[in-house]
Amino acid sequence: MIEVKSLSKKYGNFLAVDNISFSIKKGEVVGFLGPNGAGKSTVMNIITGYLSYTKGKVTVDGIDIIENPEAAKRRIGYLPEMPPLYTDMNVKEYLYFVYDLKKVKFPKIAHINEIMRLVKIADVSNRLIKNLSKGYRQRVGFAAALVGNPDVLILDEPTVGLDPKQIIDIRNLIAKLGKNHTVILSSHILSEIQAVCERVIIINRGQIIADDTPEDLAIKLSGGNTVEVRIICDEESMIKTLSSIADVESVISLGKKEKDAYDFSIVPKDKKDIRAAIAAKVSESGKTLLSMSSGGMSLEQVFLRLTEAGDGDAVRKLLGEVKEDFEPAEEAANEDEEIKTEQTAEKEGEE
Ligand code: ADP
Ligand code: MG
Secondary structure (H helix, E strand, O other): OEEEEEEEEEEOOEEEEEEEEEEEOOOOEEEEEOOOOOOHHHHHHHHOOOOOEOEEEEEEOOEEOOOOHHHHHHOEEEEOOOOOOOOOOEHHHHHHHHHHHOOOOOOHHHHHHHHHHHOOOHHHOOOEHHHOOHHHHHHHHHHHHHOOOOOEEEEEOOOOOOOHHHHHHHHHHHHHHHOOOEEEEEEOOHHHHHHHOOEEEEEEOOEEEEEEOHHHHHHHOOOOOOEEEEEEOOHHHHHHHHHOOOOEEEEEEEEEEEOOEEEEEEEEHHHOOOHHHHHHHHHHOOOEEEEEEEOOOOHHHHHHHHHHOOOHHHHHHHHOOOOOOOOOHHHHOOOOOOEOOOOHHHHHHHO
């Protein structure tokens, strides 16, 4: 649905996006995770056709965003970091205005009513936007993105500045929309991405440093995916039993923790997930497994480790995915020629 190939973007001499490539399939819900300044908004602004780029190619549903911007943009609903709401309009007027701007063909009143119901703003449809709470304003931004029923939703930090209750509401809304849209959501907050995304692309200093499911990322970086168990057993014989599991590298006893129960720390071979095999083996030996926890890193730790590792190469090493053919930053961005989109001149004038 979205193809981004070797995309680079320079602001002056500053390389904000450095040779990024990824593709997103129809129906995927993908999170862009990265610290502030990583380049998330820049990539989103480029995909939505609001910002020019220096090098690369971007297509949406097979349509090149430069060659055919109108058709590409019709497929995208965009919620920018700061939605450009006209605060002196009321909610319904504003959405009618967006409808006209997007030249939507559906029956106007029914279409806008349906969207207002979906994002739960029907009750404030006649209120001035300037009098709405931040949470409601964000919903109006969502509604605007949904006008025209685009297949793709691009949501830039949609919960920034909201209170916890509003964050949950917006997350639920994203989860609901994710069922029948392709969604890209950016956040510098990991739990946000974990809550709604099935795939996470970690961006740091303009580069993609990881692209995986949240679960697999945690496993890959877990430093062994160690499992801790508590079992009612005889210590010595259980060490032998656990060691006999095919994918187990080593077993250490952590000692007696409860009456007749011992804790063991088990390291798998090749970072394999051995939890099911352990449970089966313990049960087969007629012993009782009281608890099991994965000693691997939480995604939070993974993210910190990735972004603190700094440069992309160090992180790729962490992931065991060092690419030999990786283009150095300088070379990747040697072409200064800007590829312009329709809005570029206008947009850059403002910056
Ligand atoms: P994120 O959304 O991940 O926080 P951005 O895409 O907004 O990151 O910014 C990436 C980098 O590009 C940052 O270092 C930021 O300062 C820089 N940047 C963003 N917009 C501009 C601009 N219009 N001019 C110059 N530098 C910019
Ligand atoms: Mg941003």
